[in-house]
Amino acid sequence: MENGVEGQEAVTEIWSPAQEFPVWRRDGLPVIFSPAELDINNVARLDAAMLAVASDSARMVVDMTATRFCGCCTLDVLVRAQARARARGGEIRLVVATPMVRRIFAVTGLSENFSIYPTLTTALSGAPAADG
16 A cells, blocks of 8 residues: 555655655546545645646545544635636546545535545546436
8 A cells, every 4th residue: 555545556656745745646647635624724735736736736635534523614625626627628426435525515515526436446537427
């Protein structure tokens, strides 16, 4: 296991400020790995990671597998990043494994704005996302 991803093949690290939001390129897509909590204390660093990736790619994956809490400020950052990506013909795919975080996207209606996948492998495949 490498970088918390079971069965991950060799990848290239492309950005990792203080290792809180490491970014790796896997199967040609940048993947941002988020921590257990996304809130006002670290959302600016998530935004910085997404902006760094967006300067090079209109498509990216945010792997929230480890995320157990997602504050409303995080939703704002994700929505703005998705708008920027779509304006460039891209998208942000989310990997959300926990029921609590999935519920946040469902009750806010944001599951309609994002492709939400249960695993990184499915997000990288580009297959249609399951219902959020």
